[in-house]
Amino acid sequence: MGITVRRPGDDEPGVEMSESAATKPLLTEIDHVAIAVPDLGAAIDYYRETFGAVVDHREVVESDGVEEALLKVAESYVQLLTPTRPDSTVAKWLDKKGGPGIHHVGYRVADCAEALESVKRQGFRVLDDQPRPGSRGTTVAFIHPKDALGTLIELVQE
Amino acid sequence: MGITVRRPGDDEPGVEMSESAATKPLLTEIDHVAIAVPDLGAAIDYYRETFGAVVDHREVVESDGVEEALLKVAESYVQLLTPTRPDSTVAKWLDKKGGPGIHHVGYRVADCAEALESVKRQGFRVLDDQPRPGSRGTTVAFIHPKDALGTLIELVQE
Numbered sequence: 001m002g003i004t005v006r007r008p009g010d011d012e013p014g015v016e017m018s019e020s021a022a023t024k025p026l027l028t029e030i031d032h033v034a035i036a037v038p039d040l041g042a043a044i045d046y047y048r049e050t051f052g053a054v055v056d057h058r059e060v061v062e063s064d065g066v067e068e069a070l071l072k073v074a075e076s077y078v079q080l081l082t083p084t085r086p087d088s089t090v091a092k093w094l095d096k097k098g099g100p101g102i103h104h105v106g107y108r109v110a111d112c113a114e115a116l117e118s119v120k121r122q123g124f125r126v127l128d129d130q131p132r133p134g135s136r137g138t139t140v141a142f143i144h145p146k147d148a149l150g151t152l153i154e155l156v157q158e
Numbered sequence: 159m160g161i162t163v164r165r166p167g168d169d170e171p172g173v174e175m176s177e178s179a180a181t182k183p184l185l186t187e188i189d190h191v192a193i194a195v196p197d198l199g200a201a202i203d204y205y206r207e208t209f210g211a212v213v214d215h216r217e218v219v220e221s222d223g224v225e226e227a228l229l230k231v232a233e234s235y236v237q238l239l240t241p242t243r244p245d246s247t248v249a250k251w252l253d254k255k256g257g258p259g260i261h262h263v264g265y266r267v268a269d270c271a272e273a274l275e276s277v278k279r280q281g282f283r284v285l286d287d288q289p290r291p292g293s294r295g296t297t298v299a300f301i302h303p304k305d306a307l308g309t310l311i312e313l314v315q316e
Contacts, residue, residue, distance in 0.1 A: 025210040030188050033263050034214070035307050043307055050277055050306075052183040061230070073232065073265070076188040080307075088202040101308035102260045105191050107209070119208055148208075149193050149201055150237075150259035 031106035032077040040082040104152035112157035189264035189314040190235040262310035270315035
């Protein structure tokens with residue numbers, strides 16, 4: 001972890017800067033916090049009744065075997081996520097954990113392909129080798145949690 | 159979960175609205191996503207080198223037995239969190255999990271005491287019965303994850 005791509009002794013700072021993500025902030029927003037739940041209706045009720053947060057967007061993503069409800073909070077979302085079939089990775093995650101919980105975090109980026117390349121260039125594993133369609137018309141890619149502080153990270157381009 | 163405080167048959171909508179959080183959005187921002195890590199320096203390096211995210215604020219919170227580094231992303235933070243002593247709840251969490259991961263989510267609210275009362279009024283358990291000082295001069299309170307979709311939630315008033 002923490003592969004250093006900056007070379008302190010490098011006498012070509014321009015070249016060094018163009019190679020390192022360290023010189024350019026890639027994250028523009030916490031796009032969402034995703035909470036996996038067994039019962040989407042009850043989870044929506046909880047957020048509405050406790051915090052007055054209401055559903056802004058709801059979508060079934062067949063390719064991932066999930067249904068999600070997005071509750072808008074400023075420019076970010078709380079994403080409530082439930083499996084639509086038993087072989088969904090979210091179904092397996094819920095089974096393993098034994099209940100609901102924080103599943104992943106989505107970071108918004110201007111360019112998903114560029115951010116994904118930055119991750120791959122540093123030798124970190126990814127779950128999506130190329131960006132792919134996400135919900136609400138976004139372009140997304142997941143990074144492997146083992147190389148990302150145990151955090152399943154989704155890069156989200158609007 | 160999902161105690162209904164709205165009464166559809168109620169003929170006093172004004173009173174109903176004043177009693178129910180459902181009528182008033184309490185969350186104004188995803189304040190932070192907290193990632194617990196065993197090595198704060200390595201975690202800071204990872205975020206800087208991979209995403210160009212840099213430390214905006216760093217603080218030891220003695221009462222919680224943690225040191226945190228806040229990386230600003232728009233109006234939110236990625237909070238990297240490490241224990242400062244073995245009896246810290248974060249130390250125990252890392253031991254149990256066997257490595258780093260998403261520890262909790264912080265939701266920003268205008269009034270921590272009011273938001274905490276809304277949670278308690280609905281019968282949900284809290285970890286802090288009263289708001290208390292958090293890092294960077296905030297006022298905070300934690301909600302019990304068992305009553306909050308398995309999610310450790312921190313209410314944060316700036």
